[in-house]
Amino acid sequence: xxxxxxxxxxxxxxxxxxxxxxxxxxxxxxxxxxxxxxxxxxxxxxxxxxxxxxxxxxxxxxxxxxxxxxxxxxxxxxxxxxxxxxxxxxxxxxxxxxxxxxxxxxxxxxxxxxxxxxxxxxxxxxxxxxxxxxxxxxxxxxxxxxxxxxxxxxxxxxxxxxxxxxxxxxxxxxxxxxxxxxxxxxxxxxxxxxxxxxxxxxxxxxxxxxxxxxxxxxxxxxxxxxxxxxxxxxxxxxxxxxxxxxxxxxxxxxxxxxxxxxxxxxxxxxxxxxxxxxxxxxxxxxx
Numbered sequence: 001x002x003x004x005x006x007x008x009x010x011x012x013x014x015x016x017x018x019x020x021x022x023x024x025x026x027x028x029x030x031x032x033x034x035x036x037x038x039x040x041x042x043x044x045x046x047x048x049x050x051x052x053x054x055x056x057x058x059x060x061x062x063x064x065x066x067x068x069x070x071x072x073x074x075x076x077x078x079x080x081x082x083x084x085x086x087x088x089x090x091x092x093x094x095x096x097x098x099x100x101x102x103x104x105x106x107x108x109x110x111x112x113x114x115x116x117x118x119x120x121x122x123x124x125x126x127x128x129x130x131x132x133x134x135x136x137x138x139x140x141x142x143x144x145x146x147x148x149x150x151x152x153x154x155x156x157x158x159x160x161x162x163x164x165x166x167x168x169x170x171x172x173x174x175x176x177x178x179x180x181x182x183x184x185x186x187x188x189x190x191x192x193x194x195x196x197x198x199x200x201x202x203x204x205x206x207x208x209x210x211x212x213x214x215x216x217x218x219x220x221x222x223x224x225x226x227x228x229x230x231x232x233x234x235x236x237x238x239x240x241x242x243x244x245x246x247x248x249x250x251x252x253x254x255x256x257x258x259x260x261x262x263x264x265x266x267x268x269x270x271x272x273x274x275x276x277x278x279x280x281x282x283x284x285x286x287x
Contacts, residue, residue: 001026002179003057003087005048005078006067008035010138011093014172015065016041023180028057028070051078058082063089063179066117073113075120083126089185091178092121092130096190096254097244106244109237118188127185129178134192134254137165137274140202141281146231148206148214148282155217157224158245159200162252164192167269167277170260177263184263191259194268196252202271209275210282221246 002019006012007027016025020040028046029035035043046053049072058064064082071078079090094114097105102115114132121128147154174191178184197205200216207214221242228238244253260268275282 001042001061002063002065003028003054003061003082004065004067005054006065006070006093007037009067009070010168011172011175012065012067012070013037014168015175018172018176019179022176023063026057026061028054048072048078049074051081054078055081055085058085058087061085061087063087063091065175065179066090066092066121068093068095068112068114068117069107069110071113071117072111073116075113075116079120079124079126083124087126089127089129089179090121090124091128091175092117093175094118094130094132094188096132096134096192098130098132104240104243104247106237106240109234109240122188127182129184129186130188131171131175131178132188132190133166133171134164134190135166136171137167137193137271138278139165140206140275141278144203144206145282148210149284152207152212153215153217154203155219155223155227156199156203157219157221157242158249159216159218160198161245161249162196162198163248164194164196164252164254164256165202165271165274166191166193166260167271167274169277170264170268174260174263189259189263190254190257192254192257192268194256194260194270196255197271202275205272206275206279206282208272209279 001024003026026042032043032045044057048070098114118130203216
């Protein structure tokens with residue numbers, strides 16, 4: 001039995017689906033009545049940030065998936081409880097920037113505790129893996145989805161900023177391998193997509209998937225920050241994000257690694273494939 005924290009989020013739901021049929025899945029959620037999982041996923045009530053509420057979920061389990069946002073500051077206590085209750089393996093979802101200064105990790109200001117889950121797994125005394133992905137390709141949807149649904153012009157900061165976005169399905173496939181296989185044990189694994197792409201190139205590839213010639217317009221960082229704040233992003237997150245962009249203008253952030261292909265035995269999915277998979281998410285509702 002594998003216990004999933006963060007089970008009702010994007011990664012958790014995909015991971016539950018990936019594991020079903022190969023292992024028993026126990027999905028932890030604060031609202032089990034509205035969780036919406038298929039019948040072959042056992043749904044249990046609990047709050048991963050309060051480890052004592054997961055005691056029943058952990059009993060009889062063989063592995064625990066640590067989601068950095070769901071677990072929050074309770075990673076070490078949750079892992080200790082899991083160990084006491086006989087769990088043999090812990091797999092953490094951290095991030096590629098986990099070793100950066102904490103103030104330079106934007107997602108930390110949205111609740112992620114990547115460093116904590118990474119260290120908690122590695123020092124658990126259990127079988128462990130820490131998976132540290134680069135930026136999700138899915139971030140393009142939150143950054144530009146509204147503009148693309150409204151028209152063909154995308155206004156954003158730093159057209160030339162490059163990173164290697166990873167398809168969420170590749171990430172989930174590696175996480176599932178870490179939870180059920182033995183070949184990744186004891187590793188911190190830096191995962192990326194297969195190519196380094198600029199903001200402008202990513203927008204072009206989304207346009208290709210839509211059959212529309214999207215245009216990228218670079219705007220000053222201050223204007224981009226104002227737009228993010230107006231859309232409800234926390235100010236510390238926006239500040240850290242703009243600083244991250246500025247720090248990597250001279251070189252790509254998280255250059256491509258071969259880990260996805262080495263682990264899965266097939267090439268990592270490209271951003272063009274991701275854009276095709278999510279093309280409908282960028283189209284207006286009436287299309």
